[in-house]
Amino acid sequence: MPELDVQPFTEGAVLNRDYIRAAFRSMLRARLLENKLSSLYKAGKIVGGVYLGRGQEAVSACLGAALIQGKDFFAPLIRDQAGRDAFGEPMIDCTRTYLGSVLGPMRGRDGNIHRGRPSLGMPAMISHLGAQVPLIAGMLFAKRLKGELAGVVGATCIGDGATSTGAFHEGVNLAAMEKLPMVVVVANNGFAYSTPNDRQFACRDLVERARGYGIAGHAVDGTDLLACASVIGNAVARAREGHGPQMVVAQLLRLSGHGEHDDGSYVPDTMKAGHYGRDCIEVAMRQLVEHGFATVDELFAWQDETAEEVQRSVAQAQQEPLPDPYTDDWRALSTRLS
């Protein structure tokens, strides 16, 4: 068995205090916002589905917090509320999109997790999984053509299911061939909707795939904030320094169904009770205090502050205008042709 280019988290790695604190605060904001979105969904107040990132916050937030808005690119996927927040997406973008406000970035034309602001480096996802991988490659390729690529990173976070798509394979291969500074984080939560890993792929571990593409692969425990901060932060730094595409495979468990319409009853209790069934937020809070990154008082203060921010954001979006079919311009093209 050849040695894989895997860099597991090593105890004692030097971690940046501001980065860890920022990542945790985004985890918290995502969790509290999503709890509220879940209640709104159950009360019938949301148009369409609700897709939560419970259990994936550490992975997502560490990726978002390692990127620089205004310089880097981040194509978030379904469970990346924490990463969106860490990258700099205002909370109101989320509540406006879920509640259909015309003032949101998608103006009621697309909903929930499909939002983005491409001109700020955050493309709006489409539902066809894997499709954002070549898109990010393109954004980076444009930077190279303009001579502005130095120090820039493009990242996307996908699930285990998306690694079965052609777009993922084509996109990673192309990025590897073009030697682009792309980071693909795979949040392996064990299930693609309800389909378990053993019906999704036959390789021993998804991180082995990196070798096949000729890129660096890293494995991490996705329920461990400090491990994620180290491994994902390192992968982003390596891409930024010119070491080419990086793949990070994070092992975790989804703590909700695929969406709020799904109770996730197909997830065996043994998995829920296992190591990856633990809640990354609880793990993170213990780690922050134990390692001196934050005090218990600070954690409580952040929770109160965040809960108020969530209330304000939802209240504001709820009183905003909804799209009006009579005044919408109904144009699919920016060009006016005869």
Next chain:
Amino acid sequence: MSVTYIDAIREAQAKLLREDPRVFLYGQDIATFGGAFKATKGLAQEFPNRVFDAPISEDAMLGLAVGTAIEGMRPIIEMQFADFSSIAFNQIVNQAATHYYRTGVPVPLTVRLPSGGTPGSGPFHSQSMESIYAHYPGLIVVTPATVSDAYHMLLDSVALDDPVIYCEHKFLYRWLKAKSINGDHLPIGQARIVRPGKHATVVTYSAMVHEAVRAAERLHEDGWEIEVVDLRSVKPLDMDTVLASVARTGRLLAVGEAFPWGGVTAEVVARTVSEGFHLLDAPPQRLNSRDTPVPYHPKLWAAHRPTPESIGEALRRLLSF
């Protein structure tokens, strides 16, 4: 000296590369080799780092194009054959076509599709995809039939801020020649009367324009004057020109090389009936390729697609109604 249709495509790309630093070319075998049909011959040498060989990954090529377009570039993607764009279908119709409507950020990219049949090409190197892409809101679909249009419409496509599917016909590549590229040209979205007439109108596009003109020439020997309209772009579709022509002739035959089910010819007939029923003296007709995959043998292929003979027969039936 004469200019072929493919020369015009190459010249347009050279001009774009020369004049617009945002333009780059990405496609399979297009750099050193100059492309499967030589549409990019010499361009990689003249413009190093602007013309790139792509891996056999149409999905990734189009995803890359969308990403670069969002970031302010003007990519021209060459599909080796229009048929292969089915691999990139998702990126074209879901990513590129929906982007402006969803986000307000336009996606200025051009996809060159070497389209249509040539003898011996078979089912996977002969298809006409314009009807499929025209179905989707958010795309512009152009189908140049002349050397000048091949040149000017490629320049116009790249100048537009929206995704353009540029369907170039492989049969026309070297068969069609002009003395020079015409300076005058119509904008995208405007059809052209190729040949005036008064007894019936043929509405068509791309290579079928030339087959229709040949059919019209034969009917002229029998005293019939057939008007031939070249749509030039199938989306937008210039129904004003189509209806004005039908108003003059009272009869319509829509001809296309694509498969018969749905599509551009069906759209032309449907809109003419809806918007110009009062102009018609006969039920409008349409003629497409047969409803089978495109056959390989030239003998079968020649009978699969509309020809001057089959267009002529369809016109005689229409005129005798």
